[in-house]
Amino acid sequence: MIHPMVRRAAAAKLGEFAKVVEPEALKNVVIPMFTNLAGDEQDSVRLLAVEACVAIASLLSKTEDKELHVIPTLKTACDDKSWRVRYMVAEKFTELQKALGPDLTKNELVNVFQSLLKDNEAEVRSMSAQQIKDFAEALPSSSRETVVMNNILPCVKDLVNDTNQHVKTALASVIMGLAPIVGKDITIEHLLPLFLAQLKDDCAEVRLNIISNLESVNKVIGIQQLSQSLLPAITELAEDTKWRVRLAINEYMPLLAEQLGVQFFDDRLNALCQAWLVDHVFAVREAATNNLKRLVAIFGSNWARASVLPKIVQMSNDQNYLHRMTCLFCINVLAEVCEPQLVEENMLPIVFQMATDTVPNVRFNVCKSIHIICNVLKNSSGGSGSKLSAAQLNQMKTVLEKLGEDPDVDVRFFAAEALQAPGIAEASRT
Numbered sequence: 001m002i003h004p005m006v007r008r009a010a011a012a013k014l015g016e017f018a019k020v021v022e023p024e025a026l027k028n029v030v031i032p033m034f035t036n037l038a039g040d041e042q043d044s045v046r047l048l049a050v051e052a053c054v055a056i057a058s059l060l061s062k063t064e065d066k067e068l069h070v071i072p073t074l075k076t077a078c079d080d081k082s083w084r085v086r087y088m089v090a091e092k093f094t095e096l097q098k099a100l101g102p103d104l105t106k107n108e109l110v111n112v113f114q115s116l117l118k119d120n121e122a123e124v125r126s127m128s129a130q131q132i133k134d135f136a137e138a139l140p141s142s143s144r145e146t147v148v149m150n151n152i153l154p155c156v157k158d159l160v161n162d163t164n165q166h167v168k169t170a171l172a173s174v175i176m177g178l179a180p181i182v183g184k185d186i187t188i189e190h191l192l193p194l195f196l197a198q199l200k201d202d203c204a205e206v207r208l209n210i211i212s213n214l215e216s217v218n219k220v221i222g223i224q225q226l227s228q229s230l231l232p233a234i235t236e237l238a239e240d241t242k243w244r245v246r247l248a249i250n251e252y253m254p255l256l257a258e259q260l261g262v263q264f265f266d267d268r269l270n271a272l273c274q275a276w277l278v279d280h281v282f283a284v285r286e287a288a289t290n291n292l293k294r295l296v297a298i299f300g301s302n303w304a305r306a307s308v309l310p311k312i313v314q315m316s317n318d319q320n321y322l323h324r325m326t327c328l329f330c331i332n333v334l335a336e337v338c339e340p341q342l343v344e345e346n347m348l349p350i351v352f353q354m355a356t357d358t359v360p361n362v363r364f365n366v367c368k369s370i371h372i373i374c375n376v377l378k379n380s381s382g383g384s385g386s387k388l389s390a391a392q393l394n395q396m397k398t399v400l401e402k403l404g405e406d407p408d409v410d411v412r413f414f415a416a417e418a419l420q421a422p423g424i425a426e427a428s429r430t
Contacts (some may be wrong), residue, residue, distance in 0.1 A: 004042045004044070004045065007037065007040055007042065007045045008042070008044055008045050008048060010033070010037065011037045011040075011045050011046075011048035011049045011051075011052060012048045012051075014030065014033065014034060014037065014048075014049070014052035014055075015051055015052040015054065015055030015056070016055070017030065018030045018034075018052065018055050018056050018059055019055060019059065023059075026056070026059060026060075027065070027069070030056065031056065031069050034049060034052055034053070034056055034069075034073070035069075035073060037049040037052070038050075038053070038073045038076065038077065039076070043080070043081075043082035043084055043085055044084075046077065046080060046082065046085045047082070047084050047085045047087075047088040049073075049077075050077055050085065050088040050089055050092055051088070051092065053070060053073060053074060053077070053092070053096065054092055054095045054096055054099050055099075056069070056070060057070045057096060057099035057100050058098075058099040063101060063103055063104060066099075066100055066101070066104060067104060067108070070100065071100075071104065071108050074089070074096065074108075074112065075108075075112060077089050078112050078115055078116060079115070083119075083120075083121040083123060083124055086116065086119055086121065086124045087121070087123055087124050087127055089112075089116065090116045090119075090124055090127040090128040090131065091127050093109075093113060093116070093128070093131050093135065094131050094134045094135055094138065096109070097109055097135060097138050098138065102139075102140040105138070105139065105140070106139070106140060106143055106147070110147055110151050111151075113128070113131075113135060113151075113152075114151055114152075114155055116128040117129065117132075117152075117155040117156075117158075117159065118155060118158070122162075122164035122166060122167050123166075125159065125162065125164070125167045126164070126166045126167045126169075126170040127170070129159055129167055129170040129171040129174065130170045130173065130174060131174075132152060132156065132171070132174050132175070132178070133174040133175075133177035133178060133181070134174075135152075136148050136152060136178060136181050136182075137177075137181055144181065145182060145183075145186070148178070148181065148182055148186075149182075149186070149190075153190060156171065156175065156178075156194065157194065159171045160175075160194050160197050160198060161197075165202075165203040165205070165206070168198065168201060168203060168206045169203060169205040169206050169209060171198075172198050172201075172205070172206045172207075172209035172210050173209045173213075175191070175194060175195070175198070175210075176195065176210065176213035176214070176216050176217050177213070177216055178191060179191055179216055179217045179219075179220040179221070180216060180219065180220055183220065184220055184221050187217065187220050187221055188221055188225060188229075191217075192221075192229045192230070195210055195217065195229075195230060196229065196230060196233055198210045199211070199230060199233050199234070199237070200233060200237070204248050207237075207248060207249075207252070208252065211234075211252045211255060211256060212255060214226070214230070214256065214259050214260070215259040217230075218259065218260070223260065223264055227264070227268060231268055231269075234249060234256070234269075235268075235272065237249045238250070238272045238275075238276075239272075243279075243281040243283065243284055246276065246279065246281075246284050247281075247283055247284050247287055250273075250276050250284060250287045250288055250291065251287055251291075253269060253272075253273055253291055253295070254291055254294035254295055254298065256269060257269065257295055257298055257299070258298050262299050262303060265299075266307060270307055273288060273291060273292075273295070274311045276288035276291075277289065277311065277315065277323075277326055277330065278315070278318070278320070278323050278326065282322075285322075285326050285329075286329070289326060289329045289330050289333055290333060292304075292308060292330055292333055292334055293333040293334065293336060293337050295308075296308070296334060296337045296338060297337050301337075301338045301339040301342050304334060304337075304338050304342065305342055305346070308330070308334070309342075309346055309347075312327050312330050312331065312334075312347070312350065313350065315327035315330070316350050316353065316354055321357070321359040321361065321362055324354065324357065324359070324362050325361060325362055325365055327350070327354070328351065328354065328362070328365045328366065328368075328369045329365075331343075331347045331350065331351060331369055331373070332368070332369055332372050332373075334347065335347065335372060335373050335376045335377075336376055340376075340377055343373060343376070343377060344377065344388075344392065347373070348373060348392070351366055351369045351370060351373065352395065352399055354366050355399045355402070355403060360406070360408035360410060360411050361410075363403060363406060363408070363411045364403075364408070364410045364411040364413070364414040364415075365414075366399075366403065367400060367403055367411065367414035367415045367417070367418045368414055368418070370396050370399065370400060370418050370424075371414075371417065371418035371421050374388065374393075374396060374418075374421050374423055374424055375421065375422075378422070378423045388423060393423055393424055396418075396424050397419065397424050400415045400418050400419050400424065401415075401419070403415035404416055404419065
């Protein structure tokens with residue numbers, strides 16, 4: 001009996017060997033070896049034989065030969081008692097599909113693929129789910145819609161409710177790709193309810209994968225239909241009573257903004273983002289603040305001037321000191337991405353105005369904001385208003401010196417720190 005390690009080595013190289021032998025030797029020598037290795041008692045040998053299966057199938061030119069020599073072994077591997085062998089079949093499935101051709105795919109592989117999607121092992125179902133889009137794309141165009149509707153879609157509906165989150169995550173990464181394959185009507189009738197279910201899934205990775213691929217669905221059904229179906233669910237999640245859910249949707253907003261465009265974002269989503277800036281949970285407010293930086297990077301400074309600045313002005317006068325602090329946090333992040341002129345003319349005066357706030361926490365954050373703005377503006381280059389003038393530096397220094405005499409020790413500390421900033425320290429009032 002040949003040692004298992006030798007058999008494993010033979011199985012690993014069988015595909016390469018098959019490519020260099022004569023056609024006659026392929027049938028008379030290699031295929032019998034392949035059949036024996038595919039039925040080996042060691043699963044580590046059998047799974048390597050699956051890789052050889054791809055090479056052998058691609059070398060056989062006649063459909064009858066493929067059906068005779070490859071399909072029986074493939075079906076046996078699909079029902080193998082070892083999940084690792086079945087996993088290998090799932091991993092190599094689209095390669096096998098290409099090697100076996102459209103006729104065998106339609107007549108044989110569809111049922112095999114269904115079996116893998118319904119496998120008892122979550123690892124096998126997860127790997128099979130990842131192949132759904134590519135498998136559907138490679139189906140013969142004449143039978144693609146029928147196969148997807150009758151064979152693939154029922155399995156997809158089961159996988160949406162799978163008990164294993166890795167399976168659902170794998171499915172969510174490819175399910176949106178089915179929309180261009182099946183077209184608008186089927187997407188609206190059959191796929192949208194599945195997208196909606198995954199968008200509300202407890203697992204954050206599932207939700208992220210759905211939101212990350214909205215663009216592919218948008219191209220098929222249009223923004224109007226998308227807004228009527230999936231966007232209400234996003235809005236619902238954005239206002240969820242659980243702050244972690246709000247936080248999760250919050251973090252996806254820049255991604256949605258990039259996919260859906262400025263007009264749609266302003267009409268449907270901007271109000272949500274601004275509401276998060278005054279959320280009662282700090283983590284949500286912080287995420288919303290950081291999102292502003294990414295949104296301005298996408299939409300530009302003019303959008304910030306028109307859509308964000310009014311909210312900042314409003315928060316600067318809010319009765320809740322936490323909201324006034326959030327106003328300063330917003331200015332800090334926006335200073336890094338907005339045009340210097342916008343920061344100098346519109347944001348810096350708000351910071352100066354808040355230097356007389358009644359709450360010490362706001363006043364010492366004013367010191368921090370001045371420090372940040374000074375560093376950003378003095379390091380900016382080119383463009384209008386790109387350098388701080390002596391008058392601006394003097395005004396910063398005047399405000400900080402006044403705060404340096406504040407009754408609160410923390411305010412005095414941060415004022416003294418900001419006064420040491422390059423530019424402010426050298427400024428001399430005239």
